Amino acid sequence: MLDERKATILRAVVTEYIETAQPVGSGHVASSAEVNVSSATVRNDMAALEAEGYLAQPHTSAGRIPTEKGYRFFVDQLGGPGKLGVNESQQVRTFFSRTHGEMEQMLSDTSRLLSSLTHYAAVVVGPQHEVATIKSVQLVGLSPRLVLAVLVLSSGAIEKHSIELSADADDLIVNAAAVRLSTLIVGQTLASASSIDSHSLDLGESADVAIILRAALAVLGGEHRHDDQVFIGGTSDMVASFDAVRTVSEILRILEQQLVVVSLLEDVLDRGLSVAIGRETGNEALADCSIVVAPYVVDGETAGSIGVLGPTRMHYDQALSAVAVVANRLGRTLSEG
Amino acid sequence: MLDERKATILRAVVTEYIETAQPVGSGHVASSAEVNVSSATVRNDMAALEAEGYLAQPHTSAGRIPTEKGYRFFVDQLGGPGKLGVNESQQVRTFFSRTHGEMEQMLSDTSRLLSSLTHYAAVVVGPQHEVATIKSVQLVGLSPRLVLAVLVLSSGAIEKHSIELSADADDLIVNAAAVRLSTLIVGQTLASASSIDSHSLDLGESADVAIILRAALAVLGGEHRHDDQVFIGGTSDMVASFDAVRTVSEILRILEQQLVVVSLLEDVLDRGLSVAIGRETGNEALADCSIVVAPYVVDGETAGSIGVLGPTRMHYDQALSAVAVVANRLGRTLSEG
DNA sequence: CGCTGGCACTCTCGGGCTTCGACTGCTTAT
């Protein structure tokens, strides 16, 4: 629906605007390399593009800036993720060759890597615990009425929950409960463990042990997926792309709410997109922002997602390739462990 | 060295400037309640205060704004931390009555509380692990050559380290090592555990077990205090106090470096201060910021510190009282556990 | 001697005005 020339012109406007943040006039476009028509012709086409909603004019005698629809077209016909620069891909390679063990540290470092690649804010959402199996469970009495349950998952993640008891429990009882709990849930996933009906196991237990077991299982089931691990880096870089402190403050307020950030990314992925532009993010406060997302795959299963958040006038090609490459490498690195 | 009236005038300038962010003229000061002299007299005194370095003039025909020295005097003679408003202290009370267990969650929530009280960025540095004793240690084999060591500390904190082995180890060996490790370090502090000489325990162990033990002890000693837990909240609030995006970006860059933040707070405390103003923070990028800090005490020992970061024109009295009250309550709450 | 009122001076801020330049849209010629 957009003929060849109009597409070229639109592309030129978008790239120029991304670079300069200034409205782009017909003269600039006409003098650009890919366009071989006069500025008058460009003007006609730009008027058409504006009528179709791809461009907008801040005021009469100014150039044009892309609308969300304009960015969307640009991104879509951009096609594949493109290639990373040599320095960048070198940076990715050395990063992943050096990294090892310690999942949290690694995810946190990954967010730093991604933000340093793109100069936007990077978000890394850790793997869902639901798919990992429980490797070990331990109960540690911290004080007579406070017991800490520590789960080690096959992914290497650790989940801890404190359990408050209504009556004192000595070490013997706690240990007995721990042993019993181990036989019950080790090897299962968190999801299946939390669905164990605590009433089906009353028999054959001493009352004290049963109390602890029931409390432990309740805690497991209780705060489902309450701690997705989210790592956000590079906010200072991203902030520099905006010019109103007000805007910045609103964006930071979003980023402070980890739950919102997670669902933001997942909403985008659920809609089958890898880029959400402006209001497409579904959040009014991010009207001037775009999000680039990719899931990463561990052992054949989609485990989590990573993404960057930047201004709508973002370097989409770079961001897309950086996100794609990092997601890929991250998934592979996590699969080895 | 500052007579009564000059002090009053200085105080009036500072409070007014904190409120309005506008240079304060002699007329305003003269009409303020505490000052009963004419504006001419105020003018004379303000000139003197400027000569002594307490005030500065942006330009000739403008009012005066406080210098760092001016703020310093203001803060010092402010005396005690002052009182919190009723709403605020109510907020603190309900927060700490509701909170329980789960240290990390609690520290993170505390930083949110503190930022919501002050509208500045709040920093909460978790307790040092060095003083806590080891309650339990567990080794979990994730894969043949990867073992995860999980320590539970008496504070309820968890420390995990992954250990990479050069040879495969089966569960039996891992378990044997875990048992031996438990007898070695449970009950000790992290510091003393990490100072165990791994060569003194070769005797009587199977070679495989010894390898794991040595690796585990090495890991313990290795990354000393590498994970102070730092929780930062309310950056979006703080940002709103500034008007240049550039400044904001630099401040955020500081806050992204957790190590820097921790040492920032500790430097201030080490100098015996509870407030650092502008360059007193020791960081050029924070020239327009001030920090208010307080340590918190758990079981009679200084365990960690909390603080807020805001603009130099911060509401010092409110910040001081908020930080003091929260530090106090936090210490008490953590002591119970 | 300290305080005050008065006065002249300085400098920023905002409005109004003009100029400049970057665009556009349209019309006409090829």
Add this chain to the structure above:
DNA sequence: ATAAGCAGTCGAAGCCCGAGAGTGCCAGCG
């Protein structure tokens, strides 16, 4: 269809000017 030219629009920048806020200083008063 494309190009060229031309008139028109509108913001940005520069300028002037007056208003206002504030200062410093001086002379007089208690």
